[in-house]
Amino acid sequence: xxxxxxxxxxxxxxxxxxxxxxxxxxxxxxxxxxxxxxxxxxxxxxxxxxxxxxxxxxxxxxxxxxxxxxxxxxxxxxxxxxxxxxxxxxxxxxxxxxxxxxxxxxxxxxxxxxxxxxxxxxxxxxxxxxxxxxxxxxxxxxxxxxxxxxxxxxxxxxxxxxxxxxxxxxxxxxxxxxxxxxxxxxxxxxxxxxxxxxxxxxxxxxxxxxxxxxxxxxxxxxxxxxxxxxxxxxxxxxxxxxxxxxxxxxxxxxxxxxxxxxxxxxxxxxxxxxxxxxxxxxxxxxxxxxxxxxxxxxxxxxxxxxxxxxxxxxxxxxxxxxxxxxxxxxxxxxxxxxxxxxxxxxxxxxxxxxxxxxxxxxxxxxxxxxxxxxxxxxxxxxxxxxxxxxxxxxxxxxxxxxxxxxxxxxxxxxxxxxxxxxxxxxxxxxxxxxxxxxxxxxxxxxxxxxxxxxxxxxxxxxxxxxxxxxxxxxxxxxxxxxxxxxxxxxxxxxxxxxxxxxxxxxxxxxxxxxxxxxxxxxxxxxxxxxxxxxxxxxxxxxxxxxxxxxxxxxx
Amino acid sequence: xxxxxxxxxxxxxxxxxxxxxxxxxxxxxxxxxxxxxxxxxxxxxxxxxxxxxxxxxxxxxxxxxxxxxxxxxxxxxxxxxxxxxxxxxxxxxxxxxxxxxxxx
Ligand SMILES: Cc1ncc(C[n+]2csc(CCOP(=O)(O)OP(=O)(O)O)c2C)c(N)n1
Numbered sequence: 010x011x012x013x014x015x016x017x018x019x020x021x022x023x024x025x026x027x028x029x030x031x032x033x034x035x036x037x038x039x040x041x042x043x044x045x046x047x048x049x050x051x052x053x054x055x056x057x058x059x060x061x062x063x064x065x066x067x068x069x070x071x072x073x074x075x076x077x078x079x080x081x082x083x084x085x086x087x088x089x090x091x092x093x094x095x096x097x098x099x100x101x102x103x104x105x106x107x108x109x110x111x112x113x114x115x116x117x118x119x120x121x122x123x124x125x126x127x128x129x130x131x132x133x134x135x136x137x138x139x140x141x142x143x144x145x146x147x148x149x150x151x152x153x154x155x156x157x158x159x160x161x162x163x164x165x166x167x168x169x170x171x172x173x174x175x176x177x178x179x180x181x182x183x184x185x186x187x188x189x190x191x192x193x194x195x196x197x198x199x200x201x202x203x204x205x206x207x208x209x210x211x212x213x214x215x216x217x218x219x220x221x222x223x224x225x226x227x228x229x230x231x232x233x234x235x236x237x238x239x240x241x242x243x244x245x246x247x248x249x250x251x252x253x254x255x256x257x258x259x260x261x262x263x264x265x266x267x268x269x270x271x272x273x274x275x276x277x278x279x280x281x282x283x284x285x286x287x288x289x290x291x292x293x294x295x296x297x298x299x300x301x302x303x304x305x306x307x308x309x310x311x312x313x314x315x316x317x318x319x320x321x322x323x324x325x326x327x328x329x330x331x332x333x334x335x336x337x338x339x340x341x342x343x344x345x346x347x348x349x350x351x352x353x354x355x356x357x358x359x360x361x362x363x364x365x366x367x368x369x370x371x372x373x374x375x376x377x378x379x380x381x382x383x384x385x386x387x388x389x390x391x392x393x394x395x396x397x398x399x400x401x402x403x404x405x406x407x408x409x410x411x412x413x414x415x416x417x418x419x420x421x422x423x424x425x426x427x428x429x430x431x432x433x434x435x436x437x438x439x440x441x442x443x444x445x446x447x448x449x450x451x452x453x454x455x456x457x458x459x460x461x462x463x464x465x466x467x468x469x470x471x472x473x474x475x476x477x478x479x480x481x482x483x484x485x486x487x488x489x490x491x492x493x494x495x496x497x498x499x500x501x502x503x504x505x506x507x508x509x510x511x512x513x514x515x516x517x518x519x520x521x522x523x524x525x526x527x528x529x530x531x532x533x534x535x536x537x538x539x540x541x542x543x544x545x546x547x548x549x550x551x552x553x554x555x556x557x558x559x560x561x562x563x564x
Numbered sequence: 565x566x567x568x569x570x571x572x573x574x575x576x577x578x579x580x581x582x583x584x585x586x587x588x589x590x591x592x593x594x595x596x597x598x599x600x601x602x603x604x605x606x607x608x609x610x611x612x613x614x615x616x617x618x619x620x621x622x623x624x625x626x627x628x629x630x631x632x633x634x635x636x637x638x639x640x641x642x643x644x645x646x647x648x649x650x651x652x653x654x655x656x657x658x659x660x661x662x663x664x665x666x667x668x
Pocket of ligand 1: 392393394395396397419420421422444445446447448449471473475476477478479
């Protein structure tokens with residue numbers, strides 16, 4: 010029998026769950042938990058400078074480790090500052106446990122100082138959430154939060170803990186076992202057999218891989234399936250890295266900013282095998298006109314994704330790695346010479362155009378130069394905007410979890426704190442964050458955290474002194490009425506970085522930018538690498554809003 | 565970023581459907597369920613909730629109009645952690661009919 014406080018119990022349970030790093034910011038309502046955390050020998054706390062930064066650090070760790078990671082915030086403004094990072098985790102299915110302090114139970118509902126109903130606020134943006142009413146409940150709630158975050162389709166869980174519950178003393182006989190993910194859904198063998206028959210009978214099949222392949226660790230199976238059945242393979246923004254981009258069967262990313270040939274190949278398909286993807290509007294364009302001639306096999310761990318946007322001919326609910334394992338022995342080896350030749354023909358006729366790819370002062374050239382200076386061990390994060398799409402188009406992703414980006418929510422400010430989280434989870438790797446000047450300013454304060462931790466994070470700032478993607482839309486779709494998208498001031502990012510104690514290099518001033526870049530990337534520790542980008546460069550090709558994927562403009 | 569251009573929402577059908585939910589009886593369950601319908605822009609015509617005697621469960625009855633999205637709504641309901649089972653009945657189910665006398 011052991012006596013401890015609710016706060017000490019939380020820390021014990023987190024330790025037993027394998028949590029080793031927590032990002033957060035303390036405040037009145039969570040001080041008992043911080044006091045307990047200060048006594049932990051195994052958990053390291055990383056002090057963020059804004060709770061959104063802490064949330065994205067936890068996400069960065071989780072996107073690299075694949076396990077639920079934790080962030081802490083106090084009640085009221087601390088908790089509301091986490092909201093964007095939680096919503097982002099929800100839309101990209103990232104396992105995360107957010108723990109917030111709350112005013113004491115008797116004060117809930119009295120509009121107490123820093124009282125906010127974070128439980129109510131996070132109902133629509135979490136897989137599940139808890140308001141804990143006694144220290145005893147923690148014995149169930151904490152493991153349950155981890156179980157939910159990592160079972161099936163992963164996602165964020167919030168646990169709101171009133172201050173008096175943190176202070177409450179309880180007697181504990183035995184601690185609960187750390188949570189394990191639920192067993193995967195039972196395999197639907199009949200559906201898997203039908204899927205294999207359809208793949209074997211198809212003449213022009215295409216494999217369509219999403220983030221679910223990354224989450225379930227199914228890349229190897231996906232590559233084997235592609236090779237065994239000679240399937241041209243496209244990936245969503247979240248699925249990049251599932252198949253190496255330079256694999257002969259890769260046809261690159263699909264959708265709004267795909268290469269033309271990719272969308273044309275999909276148009277020709279007679280069978281679409283969708284694995285761990287969800288027919289998102291940015292990926293498929295006008296749903297009714299997407300893959301008009303194809304039967305659909307849809308494999309997903311979340312049953313509510315099946316038939317949601319497109320009715321599948323065979324829908325298989327299951328963990329995609331397990332389903333593919335069962336499917337593979339039934340899929341015949343095929344060469345599909347004619348179909349692959351047709352794909353090659355389209356690729357040659359409508360390739361991905363990357364003008365000035367060899368000039369590191371251009372956008373594609375800069376991305377290319379970064380890729381040339383790194384190996385596949387590096388982790389790449391981005392913010393949101395043109396730079397994000399250019400990196401998605403141009404960077405040769407070759408392994409799962411190499412690429413971290415805010416896909417579903419598209420949150421500016423994601424990139425740098427997520428890179429900090431990635432570096433915390435994988436300190437031996439180089440982490441590169443491609444950012445825009447708009448996005449970087451959204452969480453610039455985390456440079457202080459980065460400097461303090463001295464992590465190996467390089468920020469490649471593609472500075473067009475504007476909200477480039479907005480500027481692009483206004484030019485293309487709003488009669489060139491450019492409004493609120495060009496900055497009039499121009500902060501000196503080099504001095505900002507230096508002010509935070511972070512090394513900075515300016516590629517604009519470099520005689521040999523590729524060499525300066527390579528040096529900056531290979532020096533240990535944080536660095537900001539600044540490069541001006543021509544504001545008139547747009548992301549092409551582009552599927553205009555509401556159009557079918559084959560109606561691309563530009564490129 | 566760019567405005568979404570989608571097909572206009574279908575008018576809700578006129579056929580009524582009664583949903584019967586078994587749920588855990590603890591605070592917050594109703595807010596999860598009501599929030600789900602609200603955020604997916606699916607109208608709930610009637611709602612009724614009572615604890616089931618001698619258990620830690622409650623039963624919730626929902627009256628909704630049938631439309632193309634109802635299947636998706638049921639799948640989403642089934643994903644809620646505190647929803648244990650969802651059963652679907654036709655409009656002839658008497659639970660709301662018998663209540664009508666209290667709504668005059
Ligand atoms: C938090 C947030 N606010 C607004 C937007 C809308 N938005 C999308 S891209 C963009 C511009 C991004 O500018 P920048 O980071 O400089 O990148 P660029 O497009 O110039 O590469 C904006 C405002 C967003 N995605 N996220």
